[in-house]
Amino acid sequence: MTVTDSGQRRTPKAAKTNSVFKKVVMAVSGIVMLLYLVAHVVGNLKVFAGRESFNSYSEWIRTVGEPAVPSYTVLTVVRIVLIVAVVAHFWAAVSLWRQAKRARPDRYVTKKAVAQSYASRTMRWGGVIVLLFIVWHILDLTTGTVNPDGDASPYDRLVASFSNPFSTAFYVLALILLGMHLRHGIWSATQTLGQSNKRRERTVNAFAIAFSTVLIAGFLLVPFSVLFGLVD
Amino acid sequence: MTITQDGSRSTAGAASERRGMNLTLRIWRQKDPTVKGKMVTYKVSDVSPDMSFLEMLDVLNERLILDGDDPVAFDHDCREGICGMCGVMINGMAHGPQQTTTCQLHMRKFKDGDTIDVEPWRASAFPVIKDLAVDRSALDRIIQSGGYISVPTGTAPDAHAVPVPKKDSDAAFDAATCIGCGACVAACPNASSMLFTAAKVTHLGLMPQGQPERNDRVVNMVAQQDREGFGGCTNIGECSAACPKGISMENISRLNHDLLGALRAGARPKS
Numbered sequence: 001m002t003v004t005d006s007g008q009r010r011t012p013k014a015a016k017t018n019s020v021f022k023k024v025v026m027a028v029s030g031i032v033m034l035l036y037l038v039a040h041v042v043g044n045l046k047v048f049a050g051r052e053s054f055n056s057y058s059e060w061i062r063t064v065g066e067p068a069v070p071s072y073t074v075l076t077v078v079r080i081v082l083i084v085a086v087v088a089h090f091w092a093a094v095s096l097w098r099q100a101k102r103a104r105p106d107r108y109v110t111k112k113a114v115a116q117s118y119a120s121r122t123m124r125w126g127g128v129i130v131l132l133f134i135v136w137h138i139l140d141l142t143t144g145t146v147n148p149d150g151d152a153s154p155y156d157r158l159v160a161s162f163s164n165p166f167s168t169a170f171y172v173l174a175l176i177l178l179g180m181h182l183r184h185g186i187w188s189a190t191q192t193l194g195q196s197n198k199r200r201e202r203t204v205n206a207f208a209i210a211f212s213t214v215l216i217a218g219f220l221l222v223p224f225s226v227l228f229g230l231v232d
Numbered sequence: 233m234t235i236t237q238d239g240s241r242s243t244a245g246a247a248s249e250r251r252g253m254n255l256t257l258r259i260w261r262q263k264d265p266t267v268k269g270k271m272v273t274y275k276v277s278d279v280s281p282d283m284s285f286l287e288m289l290d291v292l293n294e295r296l297i298l299d300g301d302d303p304v305a306f307d308h309d310c311r312e313g314i315c316g317m318c319g320v321m322i323n324g325m326a327h328g329p330q331q332t333t334t335c336q337l338h339m340r341k342f343k344d345g346d347t348i349d350v351e352p353w354r355a356s357a358f359p360v361i362k363d364l365a366v367d368r369s370a371l372d373r374i375i376q377s378g379g380y381i382s383v384p385t386g387t388a389p390d391a392h393a394v395p396v397p398k399k400d401s402d403a404a405f406d407a408a409t410c411i412g413c414g415a416c417v418a419a420c421p422n423a424s425s426m427l428f429t430a431a432k433v434t435h436l437g438l439m440p441q442g443q444p445e446r447n448d449r450v451v452n453m454v455a456q457q458d459r460e461g462f463g464g465c466t467n468i469g470e471c472s473a474a475c476p477k478g479i480s481m482e483n484i485s486r487l488n489h490d491l492l493g494a495l496r497a498g499a500r501p502k503s
Contacts, residue, residue: 019457020487023464023488099463103356104354104355104463113470114473120469
């Protein structure tokens, strides 16, 4: 290889941290959030058991563990774990994003994608949109701040939100983005944690597609049921 | 220009020679690392489809020299697909439309009248020396940081003295076919050298001779890769699709596995 200038040319900054370690933080925090999503979708489906069932489930989330621990204890723990996961995931993403920008300051005049999927290409901006969606979603259905029926019961808040086609459209869009994020995320986490190989590659990718499709379909079931009047 | 090597193809060869291809090349010209470069358009006529891409560039350079212009600088050495020197971006793809090296890419992959964009590998770790030639010594420094085994010199041991399972020797050999051309870095949206480093880590890590330094190797090579200013891997797969030797993504998983094991075992990079 050609050598123009020898030795330690650059950036001691990147050397202190390790890009693979950041990916591990990303993978582990992603898995934590993924497990939460599974619990979340199971809870959502209680909407089909009727208003009483859904509202009492919502109450149970806040009081679970009583009287051993005061109400909100379990919920607070879950919330703290999730906030830590979101912050860690975001930190790793931003840090690797900046590293990638530094690694290629001059872009190609012509560049063709050969292997990348739409999902992998939209991880970064898609992730940002999903984050904004989560903020909106909490303001809408958890705190009721932006909900048209903010002070009503959880069930009525949900119906109020999804009766608005624009709100539903935003949810659908964000959930599809989230589904693609998970599709690449599951594969990428398997690679990052060193659990993939040529033999498993196909299975991992098939699982990633199946899992994210089923999960997102589960989430989409509720807004669509409200929109089409199956739940009111 | 066309040299027909066997009689059976001479008619077709003669016909295509007469026709030849007329191409428009847009080539990145950059005087030295300190100035900004730009794409410059050149017409090349009567190109034989049997030429390699480098031979086509030779023809262009001959003409530029005769015209008193500066010829296009590009790296090349063996011209038989094994040295990894001739990496350039052709129409936005590392080594062009075929998964091979530029010297093994033939003009029959293009059509008469095509416009072809030729650019250098773009990564801050690969500074442009001139035009299409980049400095890939960052990859050498990654090798120096751990891509070796320390063995005493002396008589070569018998080849069958240290048995290696067939599965491991095959995987190690597949990884060892990496020629360090840098196409993985060039194709990666993050300009990451992960596939290169992973190939080296796998190659030595699967061999019995590579075991004593296995943990230190992976942590030091990854640290050096970060130090050189390469991007991080996001498992997109452009690298493997561009690799002229078809190094697979499973090597990256194996590197990650080794790295996690090494960090757990307390291995830390040399500062």
